[in-house]
Structures are given as C-alpha cells and as structure tokens.
Amino acid sequence: MRPLRYARAQDVPQAVRMLAAAPYGAYLAGGTNLVDLLKLGVATPELLVDVRRLTSERIEDLPDGGILVGAAVRNSELAADPTIRTRYPVLSQALLDGASGQLRNLATTGGNLLQRTRCPYFQNITTPCNKRVPGTGCSAREGHQRDMAIFGASQECVATHPSDMAVALAAIDALVRTRGPDGDRLIPVTELHRLPGEEPGRDTVLRHGELIMNVELPPLGFAANSRYRKVRDRASYAFALVSVAAAVDVVDGVVRDVRLALGGVAHKPWRATRAEELLRGAPAIAQSFADAADAELAAAQPLPGNAFKVPLARAAIIRTLLDLTGDAAEDGR
C-alpha cells in the first residue's frame, strides 16, 4: 500500500475543499470496500478525507411522505428501521441480502452506492483492466465471464455493479443529494451510475470532490408491496448473479403500476423500463410476467460464459412478481 495522508474535516464545506484540492484524494466513510482496494493496490489515493462523522446519521420523515436517509446511516440500521421495513420492504431486504452482519455495521448508505465492481480482473492489479488502467484492455471479455454483464456492456468493459441496495433504490426512484465544489445537486439513482461506454473508469456521474449528503426516498404507497430476490452461488454472503427488486400495485386483477429493477446484470442497477411498460394495464397473471420478462431480456447480449443469466433473470422476474401478486396470478397460467 502506498503511503497516504489522512484528514478529518471539521465540516462538509471543508471536506469538499480538501478533496477538490487533492486530485488523487478520496472520501472515506465505512471503508469496507475502499480499505480493501487500498490493500489490493487497486485504489491508490494520496489523501483520505474522512467523512464518516460529517454527514447525517439520521433517517427522517419528509413533509411529502417520503424519507430522507443520511449518507452516514449504516446499512444495518437502515435495514432494521421499522418505517423502511413497512413502507419500502424491498430496500430492507436488499440491504439484508448484502454482505454480512459485521460488514453491514460498518458500511454506510453513501459508501454502498459508490462501491466498485467485484470483477476479479479489476481487483487483480497483475491483469489488464480498462476500468483500473484505461487502455490496457478487458481481461473478462475472453476470460471468466460468469459474473459479467448481459446489458449495456461495451468493448472496453463488461463488469457489473455489485450493490444490492442500489438496485432497490433504483426501483423506487430514489434521489441522491450531493454537495460539491460547484454546489448542490439532486441526482436520480437511476442516473447516478453510468454504463461503461469508452470510459469504464468512471462508475458514476459524480465529479471529483462531490460528496453524497443524503438519499431521498420519494413517497410510493405501493412500495409497501415490494420485495428483493437475490440469486447467487451460495445462500448468503455472496454477490448476486442476478437479483430482482420489484414493487407492484394490483387493482381488480390488473397491474395498475409497477417498479422493476435488476442487479448483477449491468454496469449499473438496471431499471427494467420495457418490462414495466408492458406490465402496466396487463392482467396480473404469470403469462403477463413472462411476456414482460422476455421483452426486457430481448435486449440482453450475454457472453458464452454468462448466457445462463438470461433464463435465470427471466425466472427470477416471474417468481418475484408472482410472490407479490399472490396465488391468484398462478391460477391464471
């Protein structure tokens, strides 16, 4: 690990100034991913600006019925919050499906959003990786493809975003409030992360020095009927091969509204907008769910080593929607 300086700012404006002045600096929160990347030699900042005690650790009700989650709220606390469990079960479940009890006690809301891919080539500094060192190539394209993307990848990068929490947040149209050298921004989670394109090194649209302050959960009544389903190689403490975050509003057997997002399939949480369009107004039956899944997955471009993710995602989407709409849907097969 390269020598590095550590600084704890007095307040947020000072932290932003510190990092803006250090082109090779990084914010430190829980550190569960960043400290690992330091050890691996993947992250090589010369300055860490500790923000763990600077941003909010509160979960607050908003006047419009939404919820404001401070960036420093720990994953474990957010998952256990009674209001979150009641109004946004998909978010609580996604958090509980991620990492382990002792990691969730360290990890923060802001840090979880900004964690890096677990692509084995990105994490191994002896292999070419465009995300780590632009222009060196992508080892995964011709290598171990099991965990790679099936949507939105580029010639330069086929890595996936590892967060479960972010998939749930994308499904419920959460917003990220940031503060940076150029002022404040409000960014939809669906627009926070990028597809790799020709710049896989940039995971997000955040500018250098921009700090996540809060995550805003908009009021979404039918999110009370939501869930997260994660499919992986072991039953716990592993990253998703495919995951599904879904919320459904069914009235008189018809899907009035729906939110659907997939994890483990792209460089960002994959909001399944095509499937949502087909589902709205459709009868809440298994056939509708299968048709919607097929429409969404028509755009998939899997590699030979992860082609299984297409039928796996299809099954996970159908199963999750059936779970949310009850046995009535199954009878309609």
Added chain:
Amino acid sequence: MDTEVTLRVDGTTYTLGVDTRTTLLDAMRERLGITSPKKGCDHGQCGACTILLDGWRANSCLALAVAHDGAEIVTAAGLAMDGNLHPMQQAFIEHDAFQCGYCTPGQIVSAVGMLDEVDAGWPSAVTAAGDAEVVLDEAEIRERMSGNLCRCAAYANIVPAIAQVARS
C-alpha cells in the same frame, strides 16, 4: 506518516502512533500484542477478525485505526469476566464447536454481537416480513452468522452452541 490514536481494548486504554494505513486488526496484533482477533483473509471475507467496535460487531481488518481514534473495542479474550468464561465461550467448549480454533474468537464475538442485534429487534434476510419478534431458529442463526467462515466446517456444532446461549 504516524498519527497518535487512543484505543480502549478489553478495558485497557492504549495510546500509540500508527501509520495511516494501519488497520485496527494490525494495530492490535502487531503493535499491542493482542492476538485474540485473528487475521484470516484480511479482506473482509471470513470474519476471523470480528470485534465489538463501539458495541457492534465489525471486521477489524477493514477499519483504519486513524479513523477509529477513541474506539471502545471488545475481543473474544475480553468477554471473560473475573476469570469466568463468557456463556458463549462455555457453550463453544461444551458443544465442541471448533476443530483448529483459528476462526473461533471471531465466531464467539460475532455470536455475542449477533444476539445483541436480535435483542434490538433487527431482522435478517430470512426473517419473515412483518414479524414483530425474531424467532432465532437454525435458519436465522446460520444466516446471521454467515459472515464467519469455518474451514474445518464446525458449523454443525457452532449452531447449537449459539442456540443454547440464545435460549438462556
């Protein structure tokens, strides 16, 4: 560059200068001679280094010491009181819940922290939605302890050891 930090470990206060890159795990093991937390993977993937950090279980291998100046830490060695084993330590012995023993301090600390989380009403991934109270059955224990790997696979005895303490 060295920074001075104060850590309270198992009731004793230590002040030491650490390089900014030093984790809590290395500060304890290499600098303070506290070898109860074990270094298994050093990447947050095994749980052998689990400690109670300001009251909650955490991986000490991923926590930088400079970021936790003033922290209150409990290791497995610090769970015993007045020469008496902690009930969790006693249960692990009674149930033969280990073979090589390397993951055991992390398992025991994690189990103690996990029971505190249950007492606080925290759900797990296998807790049924809307459950008012957590029923700590085998599935719950296995899920909540999944951050602690045992390469000897003593899980079959670890689970009943924890269940015994949970019942008492």
